Amino acid sequence: MNDMRPQQAIPVAEVASGKGKQDENFPVGSLLLDRRHRPHVHAYYGFARAIDDIADNSLLSPEAKVARLDAMEAAVLGRFGGEAASAGELAHAVRLRASLALTGVPATTATDLIVAFRRDAVQPRTPDWDDLLLYCRYSANPVGRYLLALHGESEATAPASDALCTALQVLNHLQDCADDLATLDRCYIPQDWLAQAGLDETALRASAAGPALRRILDRLLDEVDALNRLAATLPGQVVDRRMRLEAAVIVGLSHRLATRLRREDPLAGRVKLRRNDVAGSLLGAARAWRR
Template sequence: MNTDERAVWGDADVSSGKDAGDENFPVGSLLISRRLRPHVHAYYDFARVIDDIVDTDRLDAEAKIARLNAMEDVVLGRRAAPARRDAQTAVRVGRTLAQTGVSTPTATDLIVAFRQDAVKNRYDSWEELAEYCRYSANPVGRFLLELHGEDPRTFGPSDALCTALQVLNHLQDCADDLRNLDRCYLPRPWLEREGVAVDDLRRPATVPGLRRVFDALLDRVDMLNREAASLPGLIRDRRMRMEAAVIVGLSRRLAARLRRQDPLAERVKLSRKDVLGALAGAVRTLV
């Protein structure tokens, strides 16, 4: 790399090394056809790397945005990528988009969200949070649906599901996000209304006002999950229909767990029983 390129890419990648097994929900699972799985994994690897770029403490905000911009340029074919893992994920996802005809914004919209994460660490309304999810989460569902050639009618309930999953993840990680990244996605006016503050997320257990904020967000998630319930019935591909049904079931189960458990006191996560229950429920979508 020349000096200018090194200034953008740095001397080493910042990818975390996490893989699909670190996620709550299936990523390119066996429910997706073997023919399409490599494209799903290429997309996932790209999303993981750009997420790692914005979450690393080894880059300042300006450097993060410069590297995200470079990743976008590689996806769009506007620049070459160095021969290293993080940059090559952009090459592979660009190749996937070209081979499959899936729309470019399903990848580049993720970069919009992560640029925002580099400079914004507080949210002042549900609408702001939903707009963030529009770019950080909804493109993932649209990528899968476009990859399977599904009708655009599926996009609305898919967006609802993906936004629900993103908010659930914010609730799971609310203490870690604040401690490690000084980032809080809970709307500040909601906290103020209940007489609590962002710093209450640093406590070892949830205080009553904060619990009410969590439950108010879960009320929104429940509404989104109800909208998402129609998604499997709109999907033509049998495997993708089952995948969607499983994820709808897991989203509902995780929301219920977050109602009962305290994300400050413990890591709230799905159990094997939850997964088996969601699978059993999904089977009914094939009958």
């Protein structure tokens, strides 16, 4: 790891994942981004997927997950102590470390993600809304900050970017609320909201959301709507035209997914974006491209 030289080229990496494309709402290394940035974006997302897969690995104990995540952090920071992770996992960390050296993007955009995945390993429940926001602070917001830093954007974009990334994370939790509980024994719905409604997480095991649970889902969507209103200001703050278009498309998709989750039941089946959602978001974002 200490032999990595800043002038080395970073190859385009395939994003390793145990999840299929049907689980992704938004494109990784989108063709909307400048070609010169895409290898770095792939390196970042490859690392993010690798540590996500560690946290979701049902064959590992919580302690083993934390040890592997600690090893990934050591590797991306160029430190010793990476023995607990596999060679394949460490390759993602080494690749990202070289990429960060080339681009000057802060390593915290990677290590903050590890904070969230350590939490996933040891804390399968979310006590309240503030705790969910804190989780999103580490699990989602670093992604937006990474992309903006890679494009040389001002730190003034952070509030709107954070709002967008948090909204996307909450929407993803809503999409997967039943599956997360069934397959990972993990629940991101605030436990105090469930208790106030006289429910517990077993409500998520039903084939359809009852009225009380539907109100909780809508309450989460109310919070998402507020985040999306702030997120809508992001494209206008971004200087790089291609990154502005990317941001505008994702803002549009976030709004459209929130609308779908209002109308559809995530317990009855995974609520997903459709082709017309993508087409509509692209058309809406065209205005940002022409600015």
